[in-house]
Amino acid sequence: MIHSYRFRNFFSFADETEVSFLLNRQFPNSDLAFESPCGARLSKLMAAIGPNASGKTSVLKPLAFLRWFVVHSFADSKPESEIPVSSHFFSDDENSEFEINFEAGGQLYRYLLVINATRVVHESLHHKTSKFFSFVFRRDWSAPDSTYAIRQQNFGLAAREAEKVRQNASLIATAAQYNVPLALELMGYFMQFHSNVAHGGRIHFEVGAVFESTEFFHGRPALRAQMSEFLKTLDLGLAEVVIESHGYVDKESGKSEETKVPLGVHCKGKRMKKLPLWYESSGTQAAFVLLKKILPALEHGGVVIVDEMEADLHPDLVTAMLELFVDPERNPHNAQIIFTCHAHEVLGNLQKEQVLLVEKDPDGFSQAWRLDDMKGVRRDDNLYAKYRAGAYGAIPDLAG
DSSP states (O other): OEEEEEEESBTTBOSOEEEEOBOOTTSOSSTTEEEOTTSOEEESEEEEEOOTTSSHHHHHHHHHHHHHHHHHHHHHOOTTOOOOOOOOTTOSOOOEEEEEEEEETTEEEEEEEEEOSSOEEEEEEEEESSSSEEEEEEEEEETTTTEEEEEESSOOOOHHHHTTOOTTSOHHHHHHTTTOHHHHHHHHHHHTEEESEETTEEOOOOHHHHHHHHHHHHTOHHHHHHHHHHHHHTTSSOSEEEEEEEEEEOTTTOOEEEEEEEEEEEEETTEEEEEEGGGSOHHHHHHHHHHHHHHHHHHHOOEEEESSTTTTSOHHHHHHHHHHHHOTTTOTTOOEEEEEOSOGGGGGGSOGGGEEEEEEOTTSOEEEEEGGGSTTOOTTOOHHHHHHTTSSOOSOOOOO
């Protein structure tokens, strides 16, 4: 569960920017929010709204980057590999900064990272023990010595192993290689970030994603049934979606191979027709791919990070996807979703605390603010109408 995250000097955001899921007691009692095991009131939904090229995707990238760094930086990088992090192009400071406050295993943690393309400058983990946070580990780069000063407090990584940490790898990812229990637990937490965002931006929908989703659902019958039922109820002309094994002959080797094929089942009276999913509408395919990210989070808990939620989807379908998170029966572990969207009709389903407005000035500097941070925004405002009228800013300027 995410409480909040901050970042600075990252892509188009030069100044420190905070995205918070924390709610006060004035937020209406509804299934849009929940109380965490640590007693915080948190939002299940967060929508980032703004013009094209305003920096909406960059609001999501810190979460995708942190997931990669904590989970994969040790295994995916060679010692000489650059770290895929980008500071603001007008900044004289090469360091980007990140902070995330989150709950895992009944504990509230704060993870901080200062990093550039060459090395980790600072990495630390704290957990809340009372009113205050106590450090679990702290790692600081010493330029004169070209080494790290590392302090630990009940983290569990042997000092001789900690000294071997690479400049381009997380200490958590490194400790996980030695089966440090807390490192494995934290890695498991970040693995529950399900995202369609990578360093270069949104991972665009393509046929390959359909095949990847097919393999995923094939091995998970319960989730496959949920996926089929969801697509069926959206009146997409489907009776169900099934996955069948089909044989073929590999052209290069001449060997007989087998692949899994997703099929949309269409019925008319007693007649039935199966159609490969890539012949279905782009909206059906997009929903199929997106459910691969959403359904595991709903089943186990986690965070879904989606850029351009409405891509290839009807606005009503976007609303139906969000309703999965609101429904406590479908979302028993209080999974959260943060998404960007141009289908501004979703504002009618959100409270002001669940809307993040994003804007970029003519010099290329983005800023983001939560709608409830603005004075004069009332609880009963028509958020969609006022946003479209320009009352909140962060809309395209088509006059110039």
